[in-house]
Amino acid sequence: MSNKQLADIFYTIADILEIEGVNWKPVAYRKAALSISTLSGDISDYYKNGKLERIEGVGEGIGKKIIEYIKTGKVEKYEELKKKYPIDFDSLRQVRGLGPKKIFSLYKSLGIKNIDDLREAVSKHKLRELEGFGEKTEANLSNTLASVVESTEKRVPLGFMLESAENLVSELRRSGLFNKVEIAGSTRRMKETIGDLDILATSNKPEEAMRFFTKMKEVSDVLVSGPTKTSVELKFGLNCDLRVVEDESFGSAMQYFTGNKEHNIKLRRIALSKGLKLNEYGIFRGDKKVAGESEEGVYSYLGLDYMPPELREDTGEIEAAQVHQLPKLVQYEEILGDLHTHTNDSDGADSLGELVSEAKKIGLKYIAVTNHSYSLRVSKGLDDKRFEALNRRIEALNGKENFSVLKGVELEILKDGSLDLSSKTLLGMDFVIGALHQNISNDRKTNTDRLIKAIESGKLSAIAHPTDRIIGERPPINLDLDKVFEACEKNDVMLEINGYPTRSDLPFDLVKRASKYRVKFSLGSDSHRLAHLRFLRLATAIARRGWLTKKDVINTLTYEQIIKLKR
Ligand code: DGT
């Protein structure tokens, strides 16, 4: 029983209701499913604390289904619908270009129930004869299928877990049973998704300390228990390894258990080439330990500059550290504002006033309010007139108490590459993020041309979540990214790094690739409720993982500097 399973049940109910032509309900189920899959705590705890209705999109009807699931492990309506439609929607939904109706028509005509059936049908060229498919669609599907994420690997987006992980560490520290407690592993590297949580500690009372850990309220099950390593399952849907090491090895243990594996292997090779041995206990010359207490000491003994955890992915950081050429990464504290947020004027949960006061509270100097434009009907997009009114409200707020708001929009790029609002409205905006959300083709050239036409319009500040992938849900759009980056360079259009956990888009490797062009990056949380503003930190992490420096990221500029940027 988990948040994800329940969310999948609701997504499937939505898909089936859509096939049956039911109005509105599919949207409601999808909204609830999205909220549930992004909760930071266990859904049953929300129920126990009487907080179900506080979850966005959960009203009375859906609330009842959640309670039914918590009590019985099942949702009767789902079981009924599944009997009528024995289709694996969870996997087929991940294939870009396949909506519920297409999935159903594949089932009706070819008996396709899951990804394997679909792969087989595509390889036997059975789709080209079907109405609404054809040879080109078949070829595109064949490409898309190759990149569908295998759902067997259970990884969770870092952003949904980070705060819970940090709270857990704080609690361990407060117990007084540890000398040091630190997060290691992929979480310390701020990797976009994490497989499990690794925590390192030192303690004078390891047995008592481990006992404290296994009894914590966040722990649902103890998998392995010992004085140096204990593994548990956490209620928020993640396994966690806690290792207790000696104080004098803490630095090498941090180095080793932060990884990643490839980075570690390369370091060990360097150690060997210098006649040294490197492991999680230290660096050794023969039997003599020569480093290991601090992580800096480990790197410097190997002749390497210290590198921030975000860089440790073996993508050139070790070679750069050998010749003192590591980039000076943009710092978390240098980010002054958030350049992608929504209010309840479109599909956000909170009002402009609430969003602004929360942003101030967490120390930001400005935000861009970037609600959806008219054509994104599911998100209550605004037309020219409503933007006009909203912008007047923003102007009235502006400049008070050392805080500023940019008039912005997350603008639909229409099917033919034209823009969704009038030139007049767009000229009145401070920050325009162009986005592809609808009518995405499987054809690379079609998508690329469409996006480039918008980039060349001279009206965009940035491209929102450029690949449009959703982790665990759908692969990136089929795009010629180098052409897109080149067009951005030529037309002075920025690339967004969207920190919303399931987006994390651009991903870090593409950030690094894009930075070879003369382009700037804008960071945004894509916040749809107050608590989401914290995802800006995840966008900064991706910028750092993509080797960006202060001058690459425009959120390091002041409000006055940003509104002066030419567009
Ligand atoms: P994850 O949990 O899949 O998100 O990724 P990590 O990087 O946290 O990996 P995990 O939890 O398996 O291991 C924690 C760290 O331990 C990893 O970052 C590097 C180190 N490590 C794990 N396996 C190996 C290995 O076979 N060789 C070396 N040298 N280091 C390893």
Ligand code: CA
């Ligand atoms: Ca891990």
Ligand code: CA
């Ligand atoms: Ca681990």
